[in-house]
Amino acid sequence: MTDQVILQAEGLKFGFPGTNKLILNDVSLSISRGETLALVGRSGSGKSTLARILLRLIKPQRGQISFNGADWLALQGKHLRQMRAKMQMVFQDPLAAFNPNSTICTLLDEPLRIHGMREVHQRAIMITQLLYRVALDPALITRRVDEVSGGQRQRIAIARALATKPELIVLDEAVASLDVSVRAHILDLLQDIQARDQTSYLFITHDLAVAKRIAHKIAVMDEGKIVEYGRADDILDDPQTAITKALIAASPRLKR
Structure with a gap:
């Protein structure tokens, strides 16, 4: 991790038209290169x-973002x-985020093609490299998304995010639906990627035990505001x- 700030948000405000309630109220945060900021809070906190x-x-509706x-x-x-x-972004449920009938090859090829990367044969090489990168067998490329396990799908989602060589990945409850052992492997994978590439993460979770496992800093949200912010x-x-x-009390793994 370095002190170089890659993302800076200041004074963000957002509310739905026709309502007086602000979903976000004067939210500010920053993420440095190679840093993981865990954004935690209850459902509906923003x-x-x-x-x-x-x-x-x-x-x-208001605010500034520097990236x-x-x-x-x-x-x-x-x-x-x-x-x-x-x-790039990794969602909680890749089966809902992606077309379940798409093959893994199609899913990984799409961001490469959209962003104008390489010729077809070069993209095929990159797809193989991406699967190796997330510890998956390249033989899976002909399988459909709904034909692999939940843990494999999340690794594919991470591989897709990595395809464009991002500097920041937003992970929205990316391990919430996985069992404990698979979750640990995915968190290990994310930390390995970060150590190698200095990738930054915004890791959204309601689970402070997961935040403790992966985050350098934590921002706690409540009713559209960041109410605590600092070292994990x-x-x-x-x-x-x-x-x-x-x-903390809701997470048995953090109880003293």
Whole structure:
């Protein structure tokens, strides 16, 4: 991990039109290169909305975002497409996020093709390399998404995210649906990738035990605000807010 900030968000506000309630209220955060920031909170706290804004899937009503030194919200056209390759997402359920009838080869080829990477035979080589990278047998490329296990699907989702050589990956409850042993292997894989490539992660989770396992820093969200923010050990060892204490109490693996 370095001190170089790759993503900086300041004063983000968002609410649905016609309502007075803010889903996000003056949210600010930063992520350094090679750093994992865990964004934790209860359902409805605003975590996924913040992720969608950072990915530019929806626009904030106020606030600024800097990504890799550029004004992320101002980018358009070719420059936006080029920068999008550097920020990718891994969802909780790849079976819901992807066409279940697509083959693994098709899923991994698509981001390479969209972002203009290599000729067909070169993309085939890269697909094989991506599968090796996430510890999967390249023989799986002819299988459909719904023909492999949940753990394998999540590795494929990670491989797809890696295809464009991103600098930041947003992971939205990426291990929540996996059993404990598979979850540990996926977290190990993510840490190996980070150690090798200095990839940054925004890791969204409701599970503080998972956050403790992978995060350098933790931001706790409640009712659209970040109510605690700091080093993971400091947050977990000395929680300052009732919501953080409740999240710790809800995780048996963190109880003292």
